[in-house]
């Protein structure tokens with residue numbers, strides 16, 4: 150696992166914002182933060198809305214709009230914010 154993972158609260162908040170606002174995603178980010186649902190959207194080479202790399206990308210809709218990743222991040226942020 151050398152895929153960069155957010156560790157600080159600040160990084161998690163930044164990632165959360167990206168996931169919520171991204172329109173396109175590459176398949177690596179999609180699989181990491183979401184669940185692949187549909188297989189028929191157009192795939193093309195462009196900039197990933199999450200990691201910013203030029204890769205074959207598709208719509209975040211194909212990964213259920215990252216609901217799983219967003220939910221997990223929000224929980225983590227909530228837990229860390231509660232810490233003294």
Ligand SMILES: [Zn+2]
Pocket residue numbers: 174175176177178179197198199200201202
């Ligand atoms: Zn990406």
